[in-house]
Amino acid sequence: MTEKIEDVVKARMYARQQLIDGWDQDIINEGCIIIIGVGALRIL
């Protein structure tokens, strides 16, 4: 079965992190993170 070029490029991009014990790229792909604030992190 031939893989889509897009999937191959994606797989290459994320190749190294998949060597980490317990890593599951599918979980990351399905995950959603919200970042509130895109600028400074000041605390005072």
Next chain:
Amino acid sequence: MGIGKLILVDLDTIETSNLSRQMLFRPGDEGRPKAEVAAERLKEMNPYLDIDFFFEKLQKLPMSVYEESDVVVAALDNFNARLDLNKICLRMKKPMVEGGTVGFEGHVQIVIPEGTGLRYKNKKNEIENLVEARLWEITDTEYPDYYRAQREIELLEEEIERIKNARINPIVNKIHREIELVFDWKYAPELLDQTPCYRCLVPIPPADDKLVAACTLKGLPRNRNHCVIKAEVEFEKKYGHKPDLNLNDEVLKLKEIAQIELEKLRERVFDENVPLEERDSLTKEQIEDWKKNIRETFGSDYKFEEIENILGNKIAAIQTVSSVIASVQSQEALKLLFRVNGRNIGAPMDPPYVNYNGIYGQFDHLNILKSDDCLACGKIEGEENVQIVVPFDANVGYIFEAMEISGHVLDSELWMITDPMTKEIYWNPYMPSLKDPDVKLTSLKIKSNDIITLSPLGKALAESEIKKFNVVIAFM
């Protein structure tokens, strides 16, 4: 790293001073929404990312946006926004990774709300802590032999090990077993599944910047920051609009006005310290010395960049520290993302708070504690703590004004002000004798950092979610 979806939220637009520290922005982006530009740049770096952005206040976001998210990263620049986001995360049961920096220092705090089901601490250690605490509590009558044994240990040091094994450890083991038996239902939810929240660490948020500005305008400027705040108002009077700090010529005009205010301040201080009748007896050099001292005390003439720093209440910030803190936040968010989805690639940091000092290159983990009195996650309901800044000559009526500036609009006809310790009533709208808005706070013997209580009456008692404001008064 291919997070499926990122949602970026920010109400700000890009300013020139952001370009040296916020790496996703470039010259030419000034004036554009930060969230939009950041989304654009991240998409350039990784076209497979699904990114949404909101040029919106976090408080105005639909709850469905939070609901959709597995992890919330707080990358904010003020206390109140952090407190609001903390509240939302507690309510939505979303883990939050909070971060902040000031100059060469920064911190990251993980907040795991009750009910997320995320295990974050080591069960064995927590049982040990409870056993230890229980041992301090047991009484002579409960375990008399334990006490006798302790005394014998002091006398018979050489026999410590033998006595421990024979008479201490059995009791320890018994308590251990007792705690272990009930741990999962009695202690685990609090000890394993949640952390202190952000509000636990900030029980009384510092006064709103707007209050400081309001106080400054009520009196004469008394320091170089006051002069710039005053100059902003003078600018608006003169040109009919607030100065745009992104426009160089407007900042220059503002600087000129602030400089005039600073000169007036220097003159006032000179007049107060060197009365007219004394001046004749002073030499030219002595007068120059006075003026030099005043100049040193209140600072030199304004520099261009100082104006925006003062008006924006800006603090020191540097890209290196922001990068360290953002990296720690990202790492924690990643572990939580896996954990939320049932996979463990590492526990969240424990203790859940780390401080970073860039000067010493040092990370310190702080064992922060959950507060039972916390107004966000604790047992107290219907209370709020507020700090207000008031001018020295403020009166009782100003308290309601200051509360309004702090975001709490209270009808003075429906709220009572009392001293929480003595119960003395400072304001009662139902009693004409206690309803004088012009009474000075100082005449009521209220000092800086004293606490007063505001309680609702009548309709407000029924309608207000907050049944008690604990207000810390700081004189300015």
